[in-house]
Amino acid sequence: MSSVDIPEVVSQRKSIQSVEIGARVLLSLLKTDPGGSFLRDVASHSGLSRSQAHRYLLAFVNAGMVEQDASSGRYSLGTLAVRLGLAAIATLDPLRIATRHLEGLLNELQTTGLLSVWGDYGPTVIRWIDGGIPLFTSMHVGSTLPLQGSSTGSLFLTHCPPAQTRERIERERAKGIIIKDADLSKEIQSVRKLGYARTYGSVVPGLAAVSVPVFDSQNRLAATMSVLARSQDKTYFSEAKIARIMEAARLASEAIGWPGST
Known part of the structure; x- marks a missing residue:
């Protein structure tokens, strides 16, 4: 043969x-x-x-x-x-594109994540994607996240005009969530410098998050991607993982038509 x-x-x-x-x-x-x-x-x-x-x-x-x-x-x-x-x-559907990139990222990292947009009551979860690490939380699709103290909220504070976010901050403070304006300004400066925001258990006890912005063709914040992990796992969000999370958001933004940072 x-x-x-x-x-x-x-x-x-x-x-x-x-x-x-x-x-x-x-x-x-x-x-x-x-x-x-x-x-x-x-x-x-x-x-x-x-x-x-x-x-x-x-x-x-x-x-x-x-x-x-x-x-x-x-x-x-x-x-x-x-x-x-x-x-x-x-023909572009920015949220569909962002979801697809987030799903690919979470499948790669084997963890849970969420996609959020600005809603009537502030940052609102519109996609919750379960991954390989079991996380127990009361958050779900439709949950709103605080502008003060959450990684998602920090992105909206950084990339949205104050006229859009100020009323929501005042509502949060009336309910007892109070972070000084000076501290919020420091957080905004940090997010601008790093390109992402992170939290360790400040919103949901035991839950850590890294959140990254997704921009549209007009350089506006279209959505935010958040990758979740257990806060006791201090080494989970390594520099390499954070770089990969940021890359996924950049690729999603470019697919939507983002021209790049100026």
Whole structure:
């Protein structure tokens, strides 16, 4: 019996290289001056020679994906690119996208997490995803979290205008949740610096959390992701895990259309 060669497993799908290069050319138009990009800039950002970049740009101009200003010679995205972008935005479901990324993260970390948005009564849990570590808590879908003292609340304080959050803070203080404005300001500064917020049992005894922001295409806070663990497990939230949690939120934000931090 003759032997049969078994094909190697290919880690990446076969693709058309010219299309991938063309995508780099289009992306290069997003990285330079809003008034348009010179040929040299497109070539530099896409890793092509000027002659190669020029051929791709000419093809995109003919297709309506790129426009060239006759007076300056600069290139910018054309009407077809705008139409495609608007069509993509119209089909986006930010919460579905954020949920998908959170589910993947929790499956990887084998723990429980939640997704929250701003509701009528402040930060509100809209997704509760059980993971590999059993956690006993009264929180559930529909629960509201305090702005003061919770990692989720810290993100809303940091990324939402004070006019949106102030009334909720006053309501919390009327119910006995009181953290000084100076301490809240320090927490906001910390969240801005680190890019995430964390708590150890301050909201639910025995429960620790790391929360990260998910932004939309207008750089607004669309939702927050929180990863939970038992607070007695002091080593669970290692630097590597926190970096992975932040990466998941960044990827979710980019999938929604977030342009990146400025």
